[in-house]
Ligand code: CA
């Protein structure tokens with residue numbers, strides 16, 4: 001069986017569904033959610049996702065409330081990284097249920113469902129700390145991004 005690549009991990013329909021889920025979540029919170037896919041990594045997934053977070057300029061939001069859902073497709077490694085405005089206020093295991101949901105869906109070959117559900121869960125968690133503001137703008141792209149590592 002061919003190893004899955006980031007490029008073919010999601011169908012075009014799934015990519016649009018995930019974007020729509022991000023847009024919907026961001027109607028309720030000022031937090032900014034991104035989904036980023038890569039083929040394969042050697043490093044620790046959380047360290048690497050933190051690196052990608054900065055690479056994508058996600059630390060530049062007004063309220064420091066960006067959240068990255070990172071997937072290394074080839075090795076099914078996932079991480080959720082929140083910026084200071086969130087991580088300073090929540091326990092270390094705050095994202096564990098999101099990771100668990102992603103893993104269940106990925107194992108069942110439902111990556112689109114998994115990412116949509118994960119985005120919705122992250123959105124729900126953000127609402128409590130960062131409700132949507134009247135002057136809120138879309139600070140970070142809602143499109144799924146693909147890395148070329
Ligand atoms: Ca926003």
Ligand code: CA
Nearest residue numbers: 138140141142
């Ligand atoms: Ca956005």
